Amino acid sequence: MAQLEERRGAATTGRIVDAATTLFSQKGYHATTMRELAAAVGIKAASLYNHFPGKEDVLHRIAHGTMAELLDGGRAAMAPHEAPRERLAALIRFHVVYHAERRFQARIADEQLHALGPERRASVLEVRDAYTGLFKETLEAGRRAHGWLVPDASVLTFGIGGMCTFVDIWYRPDGPLAAEEIAAMYADFVLRALEP
Amino acid sequence: MAQLEERRGAATTGRIVDAATTLFSQKGYHATTMRELAAAVGIKAASLYNHFPGKEDVLHRIAHGTMAELLDGGRAAMAPHEAPRERLAALIRFHVVYHAERRFQARIADEQLHALGPERRASVLEVRDAYTGLFKETLEAGRRAHGWLVPDASVLTFGIGGMCTFVDIWYRPDGPLAAEEIAAMYADFVLRALEP
DNA sequence: CCGGTCGACTAACGCTCGTTAGACTCCCCG
DNA sequence: CGGGGAGTCTAACGAGCGTTAGTCGACCGG
Numbered sequence: 001m002a003q004l005e006e007r008r009g010a011a012t013t014g015r016i017v018d019a020a021t022t023l024f025s026q027k028g029y030h031a032t033t034m035r036e037l038a039a040a041v042g043i044k045a046a047s048l049y050n051h052f053p054g055k056e057d058v059l060h061r062i063a064h065g066t067m068a069e070l071l072d073g074g075r076a077a078m079a080p081h082e083a084p085r086e087r088l089a090a091l092i093r094f095h096v097v098y099h100a101e102r103r104f105q106a107r108i109a110d111e112q113l114h115a116l117g118p119e120r121r122a123s124v125l126e127v128r129d130a131y132t133g134l135f136k137e138t139l140e141a142g143r144r145a146h147g148w149l150v151p152d153a154s155v156l157t158f159g160i161g162g163m164c165t166f167v168d169i170w171y172r173p174d175g176p177l178a179a180e181e182i183a184a185m186y187a188d189f190v191l192r193a194l195e196p
Numbered sequence: 197m198a199q200l201e202e203r204r205g206a207a208t209t210g211r212i213v214d215a216a217t218t219l220f221s222q223k224g225y226h227a228t229t230m231r232e233l234a235a236a237v238g239i240k241a242a243s244l245y246n247h248f249p250g251k252e253d254v255l256h257r258i259a260h261g262t263m264a265e266l267l268d269g270g271r272a273a274m275a276p277h278e279a280p281r282e283r284l285a286a287l288i289r290f291h292v293v294y295h296a297e298r299r300f301q302a303r304i305a306d307e308q309l310h311a312l313g314p315e316r317r318a319s320v321l322e323v324r325d326a327y328t329g330l331f332k333e334t335l336e337a338g339r340r341a342h343g344w345l346v347p348d349a350s351v352l353t354f355g356i357g358g359m360c361t362f363v364d365i366w367y368r369p370d371g372p373l374a375a376e377e378i379a380a381m382y383a384d385f386v387l388r389a390l391e392p
Numbered sequence: 393c394c395g396g397t398c399g400a401c402t403a404a405c406g407c408t409c410g411t412t413a414g415a416c417t418c419c420c421c422g
Numbered sequence: 423c424g425g426g427g428a429g430t431c432t433a434a435c436g437a438g439c440g441t442t443a444g445t446c447g448a449c450c451g452g
Contacts, residue, residue: 012400027310028226031226031311033440035439043399045441046400046401046402046441047401050398050399055441115224115227152381155378159359160359161362162362162363163355163358163359165358165362166358167358177348185347185351185355193385193386229410231408231410242412242413242433243429243430245411246430250411396451397450399446399448400446402444402446406439406441407440408439409436410435411434412434413433413434414433415430416431417429418427418430420425420427421424421426422423
């Protein structure tokens with residue numbers, strides 16, 4: 001039954017999500033039309049409605065799915081480590097690599113949320129706040145355990161987050177540095193600034 | 197003559213720019229309609245065309261003007277200082293304070309450029325690249341003069357820029373910290389990480 | 393081999409968009 | 423006090439939007 005669905009229509013649904021990810025991230029949600037999205041998939045606009053109730057649902061699927069991946073991936077990256085230093089470094093590295101390699105998704109989840117209605121936006125922000133909490137909690141743990149210089153955990157979370165998220169804007173896969181190299185640079189940079 | 201123009205129509209032009217700054221930054225360029233913009237100013241949509249040739253010109257005026265202000269302000273902030281340490285700290289503080297206090301403008305110049313046509317976008321990016329260059333040159337000067345840990349000046353410029361720009365997303369004027377306090381935190385953070 | 397469902401299609405609806413045309417009002421300059 | 427231009431308005435245009443209705447073919451389970 002599940003295999004059946006995958007064989008018939010779910011493959012098209014996935015191609016819609018992929019095409020929408022590219023279009024939304026490069027032109028923006030409002031500037032992308034359903035006819036454009038359909039053409040990128042190779043179908044007609046009306047057929048999109050066999051897969052999604054409406055345009056906004058496509059955006060919500062991408063944004064919410066991306067945030068959920070970030071939260072799960074961030075937790076998984078930190079899990080093997082105990083000390084705040086290694087936990088924060090792992091979290092930063094995961095964040096940077098994800099924002100480099102999945103930068104189209106990441107940009108949608110960051111920039112296009114304003115196009116969602118209140119309830120859908122709230123459902124994405126809920127996951128995002130949980131993810132942001134990973135950074136904040138780790139910073140506070142480091143301050144308690146090792147005297148990290150954290151004058152304000154929220155401000156520093158935003159700062160580190162901004163630095164590492166911005167990667168999704170400027171990173172190019174054919175650039176001179178691999179995502180992991182950039183990730184390591186930022187993790188080192190942050191830890192140097194934090195540790196007394 | 198100039199005073200005359202200011203008295204008659206230029207005041208309305210300024211109110212259009214102000215209203216568009218709010219609307220574009222909060223809803224996005226494409227989601228803002230000319231009728232909405234006109235209503236915010238207190239006129240009808242057709243009257244906007246007495247002040248701007250078209251919608252895109254309003255966006256370009258805001259984006260280009262903001263970038264020009266950043267470039268001029270950044271140069272002015274650095275000018276009094278000689279040493280890379282003070283020059284970078286002054287640049288960061290200016291950048292953060294500007295992005296906090298003029299966050300609506302700043303967000304437009306950062307996020308809505310994709311809505312501009314190629315030539316208009318290029319004219320904004322030209323100014324932006326010059327501004328980014330201020331950071332990069334200062335980082336390299338610090339590396340040469342004081343052995344700052346700058347493994348890659350471009351990556352670090354993007355990182356510092358992302359950290360300090362993101363302020364325009366989360367800063368609230370009625371929040372617990374003044375813009376100058378946040379600016380000082382970030383300048384200290386960056387210099388701690390850079391200095392050997 | 394047949395019935396049903398899934399997913400594609402064509403056609404079109406109602407609406408709103410950015411923009412234009414043209415007339416009117418008001419105020420400054422001579 | 424009269425002429426002119428700047429700035430507003432109403433009205434409307436054509437285009438394109440998201441979405442819906444209804445039809446048809448193809449494939450899978452029984």
